[in-house]
Amino acid sequence: MADTPDIAPKILVIDDAVTVRRYLRDIAEKAGFAVAEAANGMEGLERALSDRFALFLVDVNMRKMDGYRFLAEVRQRPEIADIPAVMISTEARPEDRQKAFEAGANFYQxxxxxxxxxxxxxxLLVGDARDA
Structure with a gap:
């Protein structure tokens, strides 16, 4: 059973709020995952292209590049298009959820x-990190 960040599946948390990134990081790390962070979609895309991630957790509303555009860009790039993405947002309208799925989200929370x-x-999406 490995629990080192070098072996654990890595998750990329993309959110402009530092407190949200820390909150999601804490949860994922306690579950045994390694976590990287990005403050906006542009930074997230750069990280996604420079490392291999098992999952993206993406906010909607961010400066420079929002979550919808980030997901649309990811889904157009064969080297990262298959990575599951969960959009996590304060936006709760059905049209927000639909827009997320159209951009390429696998789930909306x-x-x-x-x-x-x-x-x-x-x-469920990545597997038990503690078995990695």
Whole structure:
């Protein structure tokens, strides 16, 4: 059973709020995942292209590049197009959810995210990090 960040599946958290990134990082790391962060979609895309991730957790509203555009860009790039993405946002209207799926999200979750839910969902999409 490996629990080192070099072996654990790596998740990229993309959100402009430092507190949200830290919150999601804490949950994912407690579940055994390695975590990298980006403050906006542009930074997220650069990180996604320079490293291999098992999953993206993406906010909607960010400067420079929002989450919808980030996902659309990811889905156009064969080297990263297959990585699952969960959009996590305060936007709760059905049209926001639909727009996320059209951009390439695999799932849409309205904030706040419960730690137990996120842990179960990460394990479902990526596998149990503690077995990596």
């Amino acid at each position: 309205v904030k706040p995210v419960e730690p137990e839910w996120l842990t179960r969902f990460l394990t």
